[in-house]
Amino acid sequence: MAKKANAPIKVNVKSVDGVPQKGLQFYLFGSKDELLESVPIKDGKAVLKTAAKTVRGKSRVLIGPSLPKEFKGRQMSPLLIKKMGGYEPSIRVDLKNEINITRLPKIIFPNWDWCLITGALSKSFNIDGEDQVLPVCDARVHICEIDRIRWWWPLIPRPVITDLADKLKEFILKPKVEIPPIPDPGPVIEPIPGRPIFPRNRLEGLASMAGAKDELVELPEFVKKGILSSSTATVHNTIYKNFHLLHPYLCLWPWFWPYFYRCTEIATAYSDCNGNFDFNYLNFTNDKDIYIWVEVNINGEWVTVYRPPIPCYTYWDYDCGTDININITDPRVFPCDCERQLEGELVWFRSIGQHATALHIQQNDASIVPVQGVNLRNVGCTDIHHSNQINPFGSTLYFKLLFGDGLPKTGITHYRWTRTQLKNATLNNVLAATTTVVKGAVNKHYFVITTDTNGHMHFETKSVTLGAEGSGENIGYRIPHWDIYNDPGVPAAHKALTIQWTSPDFWSAAMNSKDLADGLWRFDLELLRRDSAGVFHVVDVPKQVFQVSDYNNSGNSVNAPDNYLNIQAGNARNLEVKVRIDNNHCDADIQDVELGSSLSGRCGFLRYNDLNDPVKISFIASHVNNFATFGFSVVKGNNTEAITPTVNESGYVISSTPLYSLSGGVFSNTFPVSRLVGTCPQAAFAERLRVYALATNGTERLDQYDAADTNAFALSNT
Incomplete structure (x- = not known):
């Protein structure tokens, strides 16, 4: 007998129509x-390795589609299999250690549906006396899927549903409710069916609606009528069928939450330097109800800093790709120090400006x-504003x-940093090029964090001076310590x-490029030692000491x-970077519009005799080194009739x-009068031209180098 109890179990599956269905999986769940175990069903048969005595115990069996490989790693549950269209048969293990399922219904395979979940974390900080909203980085973002009552309605104790109905009736008859604010309720605990997990005397009526995502809207009359019915069955059925309207109401009575929702974590993401997070979620049933809670690492421990009530802050029927923007208020969260420690003897050249990385x-x-x-020569140019990599550098x-x-x-x-001009504005070599040190004061900033008498945190910005130290061309800048408490400048x-x-990171050098001749320059980063006489010497280092930002991920x-x-x-x-x-x-x-020998001139009027008369339009849009684009337009009248x-x-x-x-530096073309006037026998026109510089400072395009012009003319046959 013991041998049979430990023997494997064979499963025989027959569909209602007698035709074995392909792509099915046999799922065995334990008492919790x-x-x-999960095994494929092939030709209506499967073999379990789990012992017969375990299967005969408190276990559950479900048959459903096989999971796609993209879903590997997600926690499996009977609920998930049912959401996939799975079937839970009634089973019995016979004396031969076999399970026979004789009437398996047709299982409809779900459509896999990718859903991009995106959002950002931020917090308002008081810095130097001013409130600033800054990103929260390196936070752990828990992305959860909320399942509603339809999956386990039969398991909810009827007294709980009756209790909710009584609360709803009371609210419908006396809708005025005062709701004092409460702190975050903390982690959600799954209930034991039939046993409330929150003591009512502590939480009753203490849910805050302030900032809730859902508003407490008026229920439709038919819903009110159903809830106020004297028939218990009608009341329960009304709640079940219209539960999507009741989410905001459960914010009022938090002890009901665990009975009516299941929160399943589907992913953990981390916010980046801008506070952004994302996760591409593979969803089965188009049931996209998303809830998010957040942790931040404080003093080496992950601490919950945002976990609001589920019914109030769930994104019901989440619109994929829509940002979920969360404002953190926990006073323990500091401004973003997003880069993890760069370990080792390394120096990372991150960028010129915010975005122009070396690669x-x-x-x-x-x-x-x-x-x-x-063909345009583009050495020293970047691609941060133009994919053709034709953005030269300018300004500071x-x-x-x-x-x-x-x-x-x-x-x-x-x-x-040192600088050397290699080529002039036309990219001809510079003879006898000289190298000079990039000079100027360099500081690194830090926060001093204080708390006022009301317990509010404030940040004051201070700085340490890194240099320049030395004189003339014998100049160096002090390397700051990673640990601020070890930095001698503080x-x-x-x-x-x-x-x-x-x-x-910090701005290690700054220069006004207007003080430099146009052309190709090389900027060299050197690491230095200082001898006893105060002279700086360049130190040769292993190549890997010099780091640059990854081409595809600047972080x-x-x-x-x-x-x-x-x-x-x-x-x-040294590290060297060529920059145009x-x-x-x-x-x-x-330029003035031409019609025959006439120019539009000061008054702008031109007379035509025939609709085929030629009208010459011309303009100058230029840049000495061709680093520009242009946009030219002609508007007729009040711009309700387009020129076609x-x-x-x-x-x-x-x-x-x-x-x-x-x-000859002029753009021009000739058009017939008919093309311009259209249905108008005579018409007035406005010409607009904008020339856009391609130059950048590494953060933004330098629109101060743009140029613009306007003109007007009119065509008349009288």
């Missing part, structure tokens, strides 16, 4: 709904890109660095307080490629466009 700046002197049928440039926790160290205590009085760097660092390094005897003397400087302004000039075919155009200033030919 934990998955014990997105063209370094090949011979590189050309086709632009509107013309800031260079962002991040040092690992292994620096500074003995023998490497300082750094500096006053001892501040180290007695709570302090943190405002960011692990990660990678070893700088060899073409970004000055390699000497296998080591790196161009501070030229654009030109825009709309259009005479509007946009493109690059470098060459002719499909509609306008470029010759």
Whole structure:
């Protein structure tokens, strides 16, 4: 007998129509709904490894579709299988250790549906006396799916439903309810059926509706009538069929929550430097009810900082791709210090400005890109505002660095940037190029965190000076310590307080590129030691010490490629980046319209004799090095009747466009009067031209280098 109790079980499955269904899986769950075993059903048969005595115990069997590989790792449950269209048969293990299922209904396979869940975390901080909304980064975002009562309605104790009905009746008859605010209720605990998990005398009436996602709306009359019915069956049936209208009402009575909702965590995401998070969710039943709670690592422990009531803050029927923006208020959350510790003797060149990372700046002197049928040399240009990588640099440039926790160290205590012009504005080599140090004061900022008498947290911004130290070309900048409490620049009085760097990286150099000649420049980052005489010396280091931002993810660092390094005897003397400087302004000039020998001129009127008379439209849209685009438009009257075919155009200033030919620096084309006036025998027109500079400072396009012009003309036959 014991041998049979431990023997495997055979499963025989027959469909109602007698035809075995393909793609089915046999799921065996334990007494606590934990998955014990899952095996495929092939030709109506399956074999379980689980012992017969276990199956004969308190276990559950379900048959459903096989899970797709993308769903691997998600916690399985009987509820999930039922949501997939699964079937829970009545089973009995016979003396032969076999389970026979003789009338399996047709199982409809669900449609797999991807749903992108996105959002952002933020918090309002008082910094230097002003409120600022900043991102919350490196937070752990728990994304949950909320299942509603339809899956377990029969399991809800009838007294609980009756109790909810009584509360709803009371509210319908006396709708005025005062709801004092309460703190976050904390983690949701799954109930034991029939046993409330919250003591009513503590929580009754204490749910806050402030900031709730759902509003307490008036119930339809037919719902009110059903709930007020004297028939218990009618009341219960009304609640079941219209439960989607009742979510906000359960905010009033939190002890009901665990009976009517199941919260299943489907993913854990982490917020990035901008507070953003996302997860691509594979959903089975188009039942997208999403709830989110958040943890932050405080003093080495994950602490819950946002977990509001489920019925009030669930995103019912979530619209995939819509941002879920969450404002954190927990006073323990500090401003974003999102970068995890960079371990080792490393220096990471993050970017010029906020976005121009090294690998997105063209370094090949011979590189050309086709632009509107013309080859344009783009060495030193970036692609942050244009995919063709034709954005030169201009205005004030800031260079962002991040040092690992292994620096500074003995023998490497300082750094500096130098600059060398390699080519002029036309990309011809500069003879006798000289190298100079990039100078100027450099500071790194930190927060001093204080608490006022009301317990409110405030942040004051302070800074430490990193340099310049030395004089002339013998200049270096102190490498800041990763641990702010070890940094010698922070006053001892501040180290007695709570302090943190405002960011692990910092602006390591700044320069006004207008003080530089237009052309191709090389900027070199050097690591330095200082001898006893105060002289700085460049230190050769292993190549991997120099890091740059990953091409596809600027939040990660990678070893700088060899073409970004000055390699000497296998080591790196310095990191080098070629940068195209161009501070030229654009030109825009709309010329007078020509009709025969007449010009639109000061008054703008032109007389025509025939609708086929030619009208010449011309304009100048230019940039000395062709780093610009333009947009040109002609508007007739009040712009309710378009000019057809259009005479509007946009493109690059470098060459002719499909509609306008470029010759001698002027774009022009000739159109018949009929094309311009359309249904109007005479008409007035406004011309608008905007020329857009492609230059950037690494953060934004330099629109101060743009140019614009307007003009007007009229065509008359009288």
